[in-house]
Amino acid sequence: MPEFVSPNAEEQQYLDLIKDILTHGEDRSDRTGTGTIADDTFPLLTTKRVFWRGVVEELLWFIRGSTDAQTLSAQGVHIWDGNGSREFLDARGLTDRRTGDLGPVYGYQWRHFGAEYTDADADYSGQGENPTDRRIILSAWNPKDMGKMALPPCHMFAQFFVSKPGSPDAALSCQMYQRSCDVGLGVPFNIASYALLTRLIAQVTGLKPGWFVHCMGDTHIYKNHVKALETQIERVPREFPKLKIKRTPERIEDFTIEDLELVGYKPYGKIQMDMAV
Template identity: 45%
Template structure:
């Protein structure tokens, strides 16, 4: 039914109502958009939704109001029709040449989404969480939708919000990631590992993610911190190795692997606590340089692979040598943790479209991969902006592809959830000419990131 759309305002946590009212109060801009969308069409709602409309605005003028009520009712208004069942509703819809808009409540939203009767979802995303909501949007039906448009952030009466439209696309890149974890749980090999935790593992997998039109492959079946992803990537791009600068910004994912105890266990007794050694960004920016400590100045030393990638993308975009690597066998002994990802990264330009293929030797699917996916998508977007290209695709090939034994319960919980539409990434125009050292959080905006609740799990070190 391509003429059926859904209109809803949703807060963080997917609340849509509290005590029969909108928790965020009156937003004139949202009301104007709703009227513009639905004028001349038919609006479908439950009895409680109809009764929540202020009496002076009821029925909604210029629209056919269709109200579902288990109790057969009549109305003296010519533009209000009551129906008592979905069968009766669909018969009515089939008999009228209308564009239909489903406007609530939750059970009616769920019916139309899960029955695949909706082609488009017009959503107002409220940028706040409201405690005490007693009505929630049924997200399970959104797994086949993708974002097709969005507005700038608007602000009224102390509330920030954004208009977003989702269109049915019948696919989800995230589903492949979930299927991979499901397959590992079913058929993975029991293997001991360096951390002593134990894993279930398979070998040699590949995932592909569409980056066109700003699509950002964030995991939505649980919360992943985009701020953490950005800050760690910028840390690598600058060639930094002092992870205390990340910890100071609230990113503590390197704390365990750069503690005094961990470094001493690796024989890196000369490195200060927090020093990751000659890994990742150091190899991207100073490949081949001798590593001392994070306090040394390496300016101009070694091979700057990252800037060479930029040069080739601009000057020789069809080259088959647009590659970089963090895997340097001669320097592994000077790394707190030999690189798991970025063992080999290659870029490919077709026309004006840029794709990235990254090989990852070892991947913790629950914690690590959920961050690696958006990190390399972000890297591809940054390079595209700097080189006048458009992001196209991210491909990640993996070697030892595993889940830790102490993540199995969390993964099983995640696998009960259906993916939500992917958000969009906006990269500021200033990124094109900015030096790597001055890129910051303000250069990037994640639009419309809806997600299920966070699922916590321990990190093995």
């Protein structure tokens, strides 16, 4: 029989990663109590429907520096509701925090690294790291603030690189390091989110989009995701969609989901997987 060639080699890498973890991964417990199967490699995704609107709204929420889960919930995106609940915050010792106030998580660190966090309702304009510093690496990992966060960051660092600067072909690439990688739910979302971030930054800076490179640390599958992923790896990936950006605002904070058009996204159906909180 002829050798199988996937029509989408990048997503096939992701499916091969799942197979490798299921076959060779180390069985161990984890903080959520559901257990994980661990490995340490790299992936990329149509073999299930990804929550595109959730990817976009969460990323725009990060970009604006918001730390209020209720702001995201108002957009119909509830992925942070569990971490902003009264029960979860109290369990983290954040008893003085109002419901929905996640503390200095991703967006705050991206926009105001080094500023003193008070609460989700404060105005931090102009506070934090110098935005014109050439040595900036986009970092959500701030040890000083870790105890104030509802959830320590999983995707920690991103570094951007401009190839052929000054030429018509100048392109922006991004490399992201993720310390903890939930292959079933998180990784497809994270890939889409950082690829979109790279596209938006390239758009407002007049650059072409380059590469997104995903470096993965503790790469795991939750045991309650195994059956769903066994279904997913039987699916043959389809071609990725195209993203059209219909408007370029002056500031990256001013993008809205209406500015983005996903063309030709034809995934298989949704596969239900419960999120570990």
